[in-house]
Amino acid sequence: MGFDYALVHLKYTIPPAALLTLLYRPLFTKLDVYKIAFLVAIAVVATIPWDSYLIRTRIWSYPSYVIVGPTLLEIPLEEVFFFVVQTYNTSLLYLILSKPTFQPVYLHAGPDASRGQWRTKRLAGQTLLLVAIAWGWRCIKEEGPGTYAGLIIVWAGPFLLLLWSLAYQFILGLPWTNTVVPIMLPTLYLWVVDTLALRRGTWVITAGTKYGVHLWDGLEIEEALFFFITNTLIVFGQLAFDNALAVLYTFPHLFATPPRLPSPALLMRALLTPCSKYDGARLTGLKEAVHRLKRKSRSFYLASSTFPALLRADLLLLYSFCRVADDLVDNASTAREAQEWITKLHKFLDNVYSDTGSSLVVSEHVRSHFPADTQSALLQLPAAKLSPQPLRDLLHGFEMDLAFNTAPLIETDEDLRLYSERVAGTVAQMCIQLIFQLYPTNLPTEEQRKIVAAGNHMGVALQYINIARDICVDAQIGRVYLPLTWLSEVGLSYDAVLKHPDHVQIESLRMRLLDKAFSLYEKATGAIQKLPSEARGPIRVAVESYMEIGRTLREDGYVVKAGRATVPRWRRVMVAWRTLNK
Secondary structure, eight states: OOOHHHHHIIIIIHHHHHHHHHHHGGGOOHHHHHHHHHHHHHHHHHHHHHHHHHHHTTSEEOOGGGSOSOEETTEEHHHHHHHHHHHHHHHHHHHHHHTTOOGGGGOOOSGGGGSTHHHHHHHHHHHHHHHHHHHHHHHHHHTSTTHHHHHHHHHHHHHHHHHHHHHHHHHHHSOHHHHHHHHHHHHHHHHHHHHHHHHHTSSEEOTTSSOOOEEETTEEHHHHHHHHHHHHHHHHHHHHHHHHHHHHHHOTTTOSSOOSSOOHHHHHHHHTSOGGGSOHHHHHHHHHHHHHHHHHOHHHHHHHTTSOHHHHHHHHHHHHHHHHHHHHHHTOSSHHHHHHHHHHHHHHHHHHTOSSOOHHHHHHHHHHHSOHHHHHHHHTOOGGGSOHHHHHHHHHHHHHHHGGGTSOOOOSHHHHHHHHIIIIIHHHHHHHHHHHHHSOOOSOHHHHHHHHHHHHHHHHHHHHHHHHHTHHHHHHTTOOOSOHHHHHHTTOOHHHHHHOTTOTTHHHHHHHHHHHHHHHHHHHGGGGGGSOHHHHHHHHHHHHHHHHHHHHHHSTTOOOOSSSOOSOHHHHHHHHHHHHHO
């Protein structure tokens, strides 16, 4: 009886598990627990017969003085725990690294996804794995130095072949931070741990079943291969799981109401769905939405990664519509052209919400009257989940922007509040509508109205932050959103601000606007707690990520930059993590 193997866990596997759990704890969902438990169960069930065979045939062994004693099919319990903790650690690292990625945009629709280049890649991977399995089997039959390596490959190869065949698009297409990094970091770490264990004799590989080649002093090449392959299996398993979820949650015409915790049979059905049945138009809309959000609002893109997948897709499509509509008006060459775009957008909403309108009518109108690069944003708007009034009010906000071409518009506090309600409060209202659509609540109707109203106030607060940040940027396009009454109080004119937006008096007005923003924020923030639990934390992250811009602007000595990014990425990440931990 001994404790050497137990000490390996106490020193090297449990501390990373605790650290990764601490890091990911605020993001943990029931679905994450389900995914990890599912893979841990598969890892244990699939590994026990193989590991038991290796011990019974003396390919590797554990001296009695390094283990506590209890075994399962001759496998020390410390070894069984290793299956669990390795799968847990690698899975958690994968979840952390993949969280920012909106994975559905890496699906490929249509016949091209199942033939040509993709088919060649799939067949190449399958061929390589089949050759490796055949080579492994030959090594086992020869009962020579390649026995251990052959047993590793013959055991793991069929699983890798299955996972590759089901999820090769994700395995090849996702960013390397989602694939290579979560495989290699745990592998390198376990190589070091294994080196120390082999040197201490915690476990022993029988001579004659191994090549005697070392990756470095103390690390057998077979052990290096084992940990690389097992971590690859874990990550491929996570990728296949996420590939199935992406199909389930992205295509309502295929899976209308997928459960929050889908069964293995449903996951397999999603993976086996032909790419030709995917909704290519929806995928295009989501891809363009992600691109717009990354380019235009890095704070909200970071915050969006904390939302559940179904809600995140709807929010991305809503943002895409709002961004496209705003750009059509802002980028118009003349005021008349801008007004024409607003009129066309009103007509679009008329068609969408008409009792007699059809999707064909909406589609024909969009394709006839809007540029090709904007069409998916309109056609993929989740209008069925939204009431029309906030969308119409948003267009009225654009009309207020357009009025700047003829005369200053924001004369009083009330004008500023109305403008902000239309261009930002409406968006917050629609976000809450999407949340209540996806996560029905038992709250009374009046209470729901109060939450929507609080969302409107929060949207206004965020718009005030936006205006305070962009005084110089707005002046460059001929706009000043600070009320004329405020300018008059400090002895400035509208034209003076356009010419010198960095005037010393502007700073006091910026602080006044920020004070109003934080006052509204304090009044509205309590309503977030009444939202469904699935959306509560992510909404706080979205709000706090933007409010951090305001806190930055308030810091002594901070110099306002002409650009739009005022908070470093690391600081936004810390804000998100602290917010979710509250």
